[in-house]
Amino acid sequence: MIRLIDVEKFYESGAGKTWVLRRINLEIREGDFITVMGPSGAGKSTLMGIIGMLDGAWKGEYHLFDNAVHKLDNRRRVELHKKYIGFVFQQYHLLDNLTVAENLDLPLSYRDIKKVEREGMVADILDRFQIVGKKSLFPNQLSGGQQQIVAVARAVIGRPKLILADEPTGSLHSSQGKMIMDLLRKLNSEGTTIIQVTHNNEWAAYGNRIIQLADGWIVDGQNTVGTVAAASQ
């Protein structure tokens, strides 16, 4: 589904270049549940941004299904993003001025979907995430965990084939974190490919494959869940 070949990214800094990602080679199959781990500053968020096509300034090859993303212009990338990807941000990034239902409707409103249909989809997702009662509340009327649930729901609503979740449980209490993770696992079992970033070994174990990043390099991308769990003990 996704193939990255020698993807690199750097920032210009004063004298020279600061490398953030170095020669990333990665193959992701449909149905994978991948966990990206690594110390702070390793380049995890940067990698997610590139895969999610929220960042265009990098080198290398990126194939998504049959599309050579590195050759596409901005508009085509937006199209691809809309078609395949749902993104859950570390900091939720809900719009403060919109209600829960309106936040959920937002990605749909940017796709060519009829209003009635959209209303149905929003009602459906509210139901699935058990937040029907919150639909007319504004984000600042929700707890952090509830906000993250809405953020996940918003990533899912467009029925993306790939969900990118950057520390979706970052600031959550463990029981709320578990709820989010269970949700992701359920989506994965229904066929959605998932890439998550986490520092938490317990959540890492939800995936079937772990990629370790350090200083922009993939240091270990082939380990099974079991060995990582063992190594960390």
Next chain:
Amino acid sequence: MDKFLQDLKYGIRMLAKSPGFTAIAILTLALGIGANTAIFSVVNAELLRPLPFRDATRLVSVASTNSRTHAAAASLSYPDFLDLRAQNQVFENMAAYTDGSFTLTGIDQPAHIVGSSVTASLFDVLGVTPELGRTFLPDEDQPHRHSVILSHELWTSRFASDPHVIGRSIQLDKSAYTVVGVMPASFRYPLQRQTSTLWTTMAPLLESSDGVPSLGEQRGAHFLRSIARLKPGVTVPQAQAALDVITTSLAKQYPDTDKYWGAQVVAEQDRMTRTIRPALFVMMIAVGFVLLIACVNVANLLLARATARTREIAIRAALGAGRNRLIKQLLTESFVLALIAGGIGLLLAMWGSEILVRLSPEQLPRISEIHVDGWVMAFTLSLAMLTGFLFGLAPAMHVSHSSIVDALKEGALSVTASKERFGLRSSLVVVEMVLALVLLVSAGLLIRSLVRLQQVSPGFDPQNVMAASIDLPDAKYPDANKAEFYRNLLPKLQALPGVQSAAAIYPLPMGGDEIRTTFQLEGRPVSKSEEPVTSLRDITPNYFSTMRIPLLQGRDFDARDDAKSTPVVIINEALAQQTFPGENPIGKHIKPGISVGPGEAAMREIIGVVGNVKFSDLASEWLPESYVPVAQLPFGSMTLVVRSTQDAHAVVKMMTETVQSMDPDMPAYAPKTVAEYLEGTLSVPRFNTVLLALFAGLAMLLTAVGLYGVISYSVAQRTHEIGIRMALGAKPQDMMRLIVGQGMKLGLIGVGIGFAVAIALTHFLSSMLFGVSSTDPVSFAGVICLLMVVVLVACYVPARRAMRVDPMIALRHE
């Protein structure tokens, strides 16, 4: 459509969420739009919209000039008019007219009617047709044919819209006139504030009594205005050239009267707006500045908001909103903003143009045609929208799909981008300051001019003097009886309770009328065309004491000076100095070229010298003037002046009653205090000053808001920095200095540039200034101080916020 509605809904909600921003943006734009639309509505009615006549661009005014006295735009005499009309090849037709006043009797109360005496050709020149009956026939200009055309208004108010009024005979000034037509309600001529309600032909002005040449027969008697219709394809300069040829030959033919005389052709619309045009031009520029400042302010507000919204836009982009979609959404918001502002602006414009009409001076002739103009409205609204669109799009400019990750990061804007934007916002504020300074200096100059003007002494004491006019119709009061009427009336007026003294004069100072005549000096004959000119006033005894004009030498007129005694004259200081420098004028003789009744003008003995008086307005120069007793120069129309001990208005009723007790058919009309007449001459400068001061104040307010916005935004941005500085030991005063210093720097740059621009621009105001130069240091210094104080205040409020920053909170905040 569905998406548009969604954007609209969200846009309205965004605006409602930040009521401060929304209110200021809307109000700012609305004021700019409203002021511009109001002023332009006036400009449109006065200067741009063609006169309400057929092919109005072909209408020209023909006035006379005098190369010796440098008089321009003066009146024509009837014989000269007839020659011009007969000899020219450039006009289709040509007409002359003069304002007149008539007393209508025989219907209800006697009424004083403002009318015009016109040549029969007038209606043809204007290209108008009557509502009833016909217009004048050419031979109705001949003496003893008394015809009259009524205005629609007079026909409805006085004649109950009588459909059979045509052919009816009515009494004007005690003689019979036949109604031949009624003009439609839309017809107004002359186009002036107090317009005519009836029109008679020239006939009455051509009828001589006692075999003396009538007014209309004297080539030296300039009392007519003239309007002509150019033949198709003839231009104003061509017409001018053609008339020059005619006047040159007339000057040779009639050297006594026409030697220095010339004719001047001006487009009629230009003539009408001559006095008001420079002011309107200045106002247009001033409101243009205000609109510019308003737009700059809104741009500034939108830029500030753009920074705050970068995150929102980035999230939308991350969720799949394409660039076009984002732009559409931002445009929708700007659209809503501009639409609301436009709506309020329209209300302000309607209200503003009404106020303008109410404040407007007499010299604004076509106020009934002033209404809010759709095109102007559309223009200002689109300008406002353009501003909104341009700067409302700023947030979308900094977010493209390839940099969402960066945009979503905490600081949202990169340091360079935010510095860039602060720089842009600062330069916008500097622009505002420059514009505001130019307006403030202009307003300052006008205010100082007005003050100077008001300090000018008119030469008389205008307080507590009531003036009202009466007309003694020739038919009832032959010349021999006129003086007697005044001799009987004035003591009665003087005996009224509260009245100090009473007199009569024509023409009244500041009343707008003037009689000029040449005069001969006894023993110093010059050829007729070289004779000096004097303004002439016809008065009764006690006029000088009533008006408190000082008698410098000799004596006032009294009962001795009647029709049979030695002809006498009193001159003013200016005439004494001009004609008799270093000599005692008392006992000398002059002969002003004016007479009533049979015989030549009389050689008059100078019996007194009085102080100079401003006759047309306070800004004018002293004119050489002579006063003649009404007993020796009987005028039918005179203005009564009554000085009372208290409020002059209290005597109006008694005045009218006293006049009517002597002649029930005689109204005392147009009661107005002399102070009000004086005020009237100040109305144009006052109008200009009030308007410009208003716009300058508005500009200053908007600029203050703009500066405040920039500084307080920068304080908000620097909260973190300020927190660190304070944690490291900086005192609150240091923070105050830091912030105020930032604002003052902008202020000084703005004032510096503004000073240079103002110096370069204010000389355009010169024609509107009195007694101050266009680079008046007091105005400049005052305005600069004022503006710096405003800058200080606008910085102080945010600076106090900076002083109060709690380092702990500020640092945690990030």
